[in-house]
Amino acid sequence: MSTSPVTAAAVKPTLSTTYLPAEVEQPRYERWVAAGYFRARADTERPPFSIVIPPPNVTGSLHVGHALDHTIQDSLIRRRRMQGYESLWLPGMDHAGIATQNVVERQLATQGLSRHDLGREAFIERVWQWKASSGGAILGQMRRLGDSVDWSRERFTMDEGLSRAVLTIFKRLYEDGLIYRAERIINWCPRCLTALSDIEVDHTDDEGELVSIRYSDEIVVATTRAETMLGDTAVAVHPDDERYRHLVGTEVELPLTGRRIPVVADGHVDPTFGTGAVKVTPAHDPNDFEIGQRHGLPSPIVLDERGVITAPGPFQGLDRFEARPAIVAALREQGRIVAEKRPYVHAVGHCSRCGTTVEPRLSLQWFVHTAPLAKAAGDAVRDGRVRIEPGELAKRYFAWVDNMHDWCISRQLWWGHRIPVWYGPEGEVVCVGPEDEAPTGPGWRQDDDVLDTWFSSALWPFSTLGWPEETEDLARFYPTSVLVTGYDILFFWVARMMMFGLYARDGQQPFNVVALHGMVRDQHGKKMSKSYGNVVDPLDWIERFGADATRFTLARGANPGSDVPVSEEWCQGSRNFCNKLWNATRFALLNGAHTGGDLPAYEELSTVDRWVLSRLQHVIGEVDEQFERFEFAKVCDTLYHFAWDDVCDWYLELTKPVIEHSPATQRVLGHVLDQLMRLLHPVIPFVTEELWLALTGGESLVIAGWPAPDKSLVDDAAEADIGVLQRVVTEVRRFRSDQGLKPGQRVAAQLSGLAAAGIAEHEPLVRSLARLERKGDGFQATATLVVGGGITVALDTRGTIDVAAERARLEKDRIAAQKERAGAAAKLGNVDFLAKAPEQVVAKIRQRLAGAEAELARIDAALGALGERSRSEVLAEASTPPATQGRRVD
RNA sequence: GGGCGCGUAGCUCAGCGGAAGAGCACUCGGCUUACAACCGAGGGGUCGCUGGUUCGAACCCAGCCGUGCCCACCA
Numbered sequence: 008m009s010t011s012p013v014t015a016a017a018v019k020p021t022l023s024t025t026y027l028p029a030e031v032e033q034p035r036y037e038r039w040v041a042a043g044y045f046r047a048r049a050d051t052e053r054p055p056f057s058i059v060i061p062p063p064n065v066t067g068s069l070h071v072g073h074a075l076d077h078t079i080q081d082s083l084i085r086r087r088r089m090q091g092y093e094s095l096w097l098p099g100m101d102h103a104g105i106a107t108q109n110v111v112e113r114q115l116a117t118q119g120l121s122r123h124d125l126g127r128e129a130f131i132e133r134v135w136q137w138k139a140s141s142g143g144a145i146l147g148q149m150r151r152l153g154d155s156v157d158w159s160r161e162r163f164t165m166d167e168g169l170s171r172a173v174l175t176i177f178k179r180l181y182e183d184g185l186i187y188r189a190e191r192i193i194n195w196c197p198r199c200l201t202a203l204s205d206i207e208v209d210h211t212d213d214e215g216e217l218v219s220i221r222y223s224d225e226i227v228v229a230t231t232r233a234e235t236m237l238g239d240t241a242v243a244v245h246p247d248d249e250r251y252r253h254l255v256g257t258e259v260e261l262p263l264t265g266r267r268i269p270v271v272a273d274g275h276v277d278p279t280f281g282t283g284a285v286k287v288t289p290a291h292d293p294n295d296f297e298i299g300q301r302h303g304l305p306s307p308i309v310l311d312e313r314g315v316i317t318a319p320g321p322f323q324g325l326d327r328f329e330a331r332p333a334i335v336a337a338l339r340e341q342g343r344i345v346a347e348k349r350p351y352v353h354a355v356g357h358c359s360r361c362g363t364t365v366e367p368r369l370s371l372q373w374f375v376h377t378a379p380l381a382k383a384a385g386d387a388v389r390d391g392r393v394r395i396e397p398g399e400l401a402k403r404y405f406a407w408v409d410n411m412h413d414w415c416i417s418r419q420l421w422w423g424h425r426i427p428v429w430y431g432p433e434g435e436v437v438c439v440g441p442e443d444e445a446p447t448g449p450g451w452r453q454d455d456d457v458l459d460t461w462f463s464s465a466l467w468p469f470s471t472l473g474w475p476e477e478t479e480d481l482a483r484f485y486p487t488s489v490l491v492t493g494y495d496i497l498f499f500w501v502a503r504m505m506m507f508g509l510y511a512r513d514g515q516q517p518f519n520v521v522a523l524h525g526m527v528r529d530q531h532g533k534k535m536s537k538s539y540g541n542v543v544d545p546l547d548w549i550e551r552f553g554a555d556a557t558r559f560t561l562a563r564g565a566n567p568g569s570d571v572p573v574s575e576e577w578c579q580g581s582r583n584f585c586n587k588l589w590n591a592t593r594f595a596l597l598n599g600a601h602t603g604g605d606l607p608a609y610e611e612l613s614t615v616d617r618w619v620l621s622r623l624q625h626v627i628g629e630v631d632e633q634f635e636r637f638e639f640a641k642v643c644d645t646l647y648h649f650a651w652d653d654v655c656d657w658y659l660e661l662t663k664p665v666i667e668h669s670p671a672t673q674r675v676l677g678h679v680l681d682q683l684m685r686l687l688h689p690v691i692p693f694v695t696e697e698l699w700l701a702l703t704g705g706e707s708l709v710i711a712g713w714p715a716p717d718k719s720l721v722d723d724a725a726e727a728d729i730g731v732l733q734r735v736v737t738e739v740r741r742f743r744s745d746q747g748l749k750p751g752q753r754v755a756a757q758l759s760g761l762a763a764a765g766i767a768e769h770e771p772l773v774r775s776l777a778r779l780e781r782k783g784d785g786f787q788a789t790a791t792l793v794v795g796g797g798i799t800v801a802l803d804t805r806g807t808i809d810v811a812a813e814r815a816r817l818e819k820d821r822i823a824a825q826k827e828r829a830g831a832a833a834k835l836g837n838v839d840f841l842a843k844a845p846e847q848v849v850a851k852i853r854q855r856l857a858g859a860e861a862e863l864a865r866i867d868a869a870l871g872a873l874g875e876r877s878r879s880e881v882l883a884e885a886s887t888p889p890a891t892q893g894r895r896v897d
Numbered sequence: 898g899g900g901c902g903c904g905u906a907g908c909u910c911a912g913c914g915g916a917a918g919a920g921c922a923c924u925c926g927g928c929u930u931a932c933a934a935c936c937g938a939g940g941g942g943u944c945g946c947u948g949g950u951u952c953g954a955a956c957c958c959a960g961c962c963g964u965g966c967c968c969a970c971c972a
Contacts, residue, residue, distance in 0.1 A: 285972050293970045572909050583934040594931030744938035839952035848915050
């Protein structure tokens with residue numbers, strides 16, 4: 008074993024034969040944290056780079072979607088940190104209003120208690136207790152993944168500072184007339200007993216029953232929600248509808264109630280749908296509410312907050328779903344049902360939290376007047392201040408912000424930011440805003456409701472940096488550099504951060520780039536769900552394959568904006584890759600690779616060294632571009648192939664014969680691995696750190712510099728030479744494989760033409776990689792491999808060659824080459840092509856033609872060189888016993 | 898009902914105007930002293946269909962078929 012003096016391997020830790028992530032990851036992470044590498048400073052000269060984490064719910068634990076999201080962010084942050092940016096990745100959590108309240112309420116329920124038994128203050132206290140004991144499991148799991156977040160800046164949306172930001176912006180919006188209180192139809196969840204915003208409602212195609220009800224001899228209306236008829240205050244028809252024109256202004260009797268309601272004309276009614284007549288229930292349908300407003304209709308509420316009928320009469324007290332058939336039955340008794348009810352599939356809204364069918368309900372709530380805010384949010388993307396990646400998703404963004412409805416922000420919950428509004432004895436607003444002490448006055452009381460969780464999330468990029476104070480952090484790290492998140496919350500979160508960020512910071516955008524990724528799916532592109540049983544637990548993978556393998560698997564599928572399929576098999580592949588790196592470095596260290604001192608002078612480098620250095624420069628350039636474009640899949644692909652193919656399969660094999668005695672190669676190998684570890688570190692931080700430390704003895708890869716391509720190391724000649732060498736080796740190997748020669752079996756050969764091809768010095772390498780012996784006495788060339796480029800390999804394969812098989816192969820190659828030649832020739836014979844195609848392309852085609860002709864010549868030469876005898880003939884005359892037939896015995 | 902996207906090797910996906918690619922799977926041969934979580938070689942695709950534009954189309958256009966997602970206040 009080599010012990011070259013410049014080798015530090017002897018004093019470096021020896022590496023085990025297999026990489027065992029479980030042994031190194033957690034301690035390594037804690038050392039990084041302790042060293043303060045992740046802590047960003049506001050007072051340095053370095054350029055800033057900042058990302059705020061999409062705050063996971065305090066109730067959440069790390070799922071594979073987080074793992075993807077975090078891997079991407081960590082890669083960006085780690086690369087910028089290595090590039091010398093003052094990099095801040097700010098962690099934190101969201102208080103998750105409904106979700107968290109539900110968790111604690113369920114806990115209470117097991118003790119037979121409701122939140123009302125405790126009262127508001129005690130309940131909130133209970134939620135904080137829950138958070139302290141069971142909340143935030145995800146934070147520990149982020150450590151397992153290796154997230155290089157700045158823990159010293161961890162925030163929570165219910166922090167004092169963030170709460171102050173919420174109150175401050177509420178007051179400003181209110182004073183600017185952008186927040187108002189009004190009676191509107193809102194989405195109401197009869198189970199959660201709160202209002203929901205539009206995006207908290209999921210629509211599914213449900214099968215309902217459409218019943219047609221005769222309101223009068225001339226008017227029939229249809230509905231899927233028969234129970235709402237108790238709240239009807241009109242029938243509407245289109246103003247131009249001839250069938251009903253004479254009835255407009257008259258009244259009809261509302262069945263079951265005895266009430267008389269007017270027939271009104273309203274342009275909203277579609278005369279071609281159904282009968283062209285619509286029942287109008289202003290208190291329980293958004294359309295009807297607007298019709299009611301236009302015609303000054305009353306809006307009686309007939310369902311209470313739990314969806315129970317309140318209208319006096321026989322149906323009072325019935326749940327909405329019990330009332331529906333009861334009312335239909337009663338109508339039928341009166342002969343009011345025109346046709347049999349028929350199945351009808353239509354979109355029905357469900358509470359995104361609990362799945363309960365949402366009930367549109369007239370209610371007094373607080374709203375954000377979004378039009379001006381949304382306009383600004385759209386413009387910031389339109390004028391390029393904020394870039395959405397991939398660009399195609401910007402269309403979706405525009406579609407959303409350009410059609411945004413006002414945002415209902417009040418929630419009838421206890422857990423959250425309580426609306427900072429106080430009412431006087433008459434219910435009038437007497438005080439709004441972030442008063443340091445609760446304002447008091449005769450008969451004053453604060454609004455009972457809390458704000459939508461997304462209200463505080465919308466402030467996240469600047470509230471976490473100290474706003475409304477003009478802090479150092481805010482000046483330094485805002486606007487944040489990139490926002491990374493899944494396209495699924497483009498509307499929920501991104502659009503709202505844009506609205507509030509631009510508003511709060513007077514037009515300053517919350518982030519410069521929005522990098523969207525897709526959803527993690529299984530290996531067949533299916534959505535992960537518990538019912539399919541295809542849900543991946545990232546912690547399980549981390550446990551079994553390592554955090555790096557988990558991260559690499561995710562990053563490797565992460566094309567901008569597109570979904571990421573993963574499977575355990577692929578994670579195993581990633582684990583194998585990490586192990587490959589491990590073993591390559593282990594081999595390198597055992598053979599004197601090191602990083603001490605400058606690279607050898609260029610003249611001292613072999614062609615092989617020059618080749619690998621040249622390849623490395625290309626790789627650095629490619630990876631940089633791919634990172635800039637958020638093409639993580641390509642980053643992984645580029646590095647995977649460079650590491651595995653170029654470095655391991657070729658460079659290490661090519662240098663094996665010389666490395667022991669070549670200080671230059673030892674130094675180059677050390678350099679290549681050093682650079683490779685740096686390039687891979689953002690994606691797979693753990694294994695690269697271990698290997699880099701062993702290789703360089705440096706402090707930490709986390710704070711090491713990011714590679715830059717060195718153009719002076721690009722060597723086209725070396726790449727061409729090694730390309731030829733690879734071709735020769737591959738051709739010989741192919742021949743050997745086809746002929747059933749054992750890989751270990753040496754075959755005597757004579758190589759010629761290497762000098763003319765400029766790779767004479769590499770003959771020993773070709774021989775060792777292709778396992779070719781020098782010709783000895785009695786050498787008899789029985790087969791000649793014509794590789795091309797004037798290179799031939801004469802082999803002594805007595806008794807081993809299947810001439811027929813080789814001929815068949817060559818004939819096949821010949822057909823392909825002929826086809827190739829014909830194609831190229833046809834092109835070059837095309838006058839239009841020659842006239843119109845760019846010169847570069849014509850030149851390429853000429854090259855192709857020349858290449859095809861050379862290949863044909865090569866094949867013909869090979870065919871000529873091939874003996875006439877078939878395998879059977881060879882075997883027939885062979886005197887060797889059957890067991891070793893076809894095998895040359897050395 | 899609107900909008901967006903996708904159909905390329907058995908699977909998952911790159912390529913997006915000038916010679917069909919990768920990973921996994923598959924076949925064959927190998928423990929060649931870094932690695933069998935490995936090494937070497939190989940098979941496999943009229944690039945959804947039909948037209949069009951072009952000297953040239955997997956790539957651009959139109960239509961069709963299939964498929965996925967998002968948005969939606971037609972009872």
